[in-house]
Amino acid sequence: MATRAYSLSPAHVEALNSIDLEFSTKRPAEKRVLEVWQQYLDHLGNTGMEAGAWGTRRVDLLVDMLRAMGKALGYDFNKTQIKNGTYSPGAHSRMEAEQGRIREMTVELLEGKRVLPMYVTNLPQAGPPTPPGG
Numbered sequence: 801m802a803t804r805a806y807s808l809s810p811a812h813v814e815a816l817n818s819i820d821l822e823f824s825t826k827r828p829a830e831k832r833v834l835e836v837w838q839q840y841l842d843h844l845g846n847t848g849m850e851a852g853a854w855g856t857r858r859v860d861l862l863v864d865m866l867r868a869m870g871k872a873l874g875y876d877f878n879k880t881q882i883k884n885g886t887y888s889p890g891a892h893s894r895m896e897a898e899q900g901r902i903r904e905m906t907v908e909l910l911e912g913k914r915v916l917p918m919y920v921t922n923l924p925q926a927g928p929p930t931p932p933g934g
Contacts, residue, residue: 801866801869801870801877801882803815804862804866804882804886805886805887805888806888806892807858807862808896816837816840816841819833819834819837820834820837823837823869823872827872829868829871829872830872832868832871832872833865833868833869833872835868836861836864836865836868837865839861839864839865840858840861840862840864840865843857843858843861844858859883863879863882863883864879866882867879867882870882
C-alpha cells in the first residue's frame with residue numbers, strides 16, 4: 801500500500817516480488833491474493849497493448865490485488881481509497897521524468913546517436929607563433 805503510487809520504485813518492485821513469500825495458497829483469503837498477483841504479473845509482461853489501455857488495466861489489477869491483500873490481513877479498504885488515497889507530489893513525477901530523460905540522452909550521447917552542442921564564446925588572443933622546440 802505504501803508504494804502504490806510509485807510503481808517504478810525499488811521498494812515497490814521488492815514488495816511485489818515478496819508476495820509469493822508472504823502469502824500462502826493454503827489459506828483461502830491469501831490464495832485470492834496470489835491469484836490476482838499472477839494476473840497482475842502476467843499483465844506487467846504484456847507488451848501487446850496500447851500504452852493507455854495497458855496503464856489503466858495495470859492500475860485496476862493493482863487495486864484488485866491490494867484490496868485482496870487488505871482483506872487477507874483484516875483491513876477493509878475500498879477500491880476508491882486504494883486508487884486515490886495517496887499523496888504524490890507533482891515534483892516527484894517531474895523529477896522521475898527528468899532523470900529518465902537525462903539517462904536516455906546520456907546513453908544516446910555515449911552511443912554516438914546524439915551530439916553535444918558546443919558554443920565558443922571567448923577565444924584567447926592569438927600571439928606570435930611559438931618556434932619549434934621553443
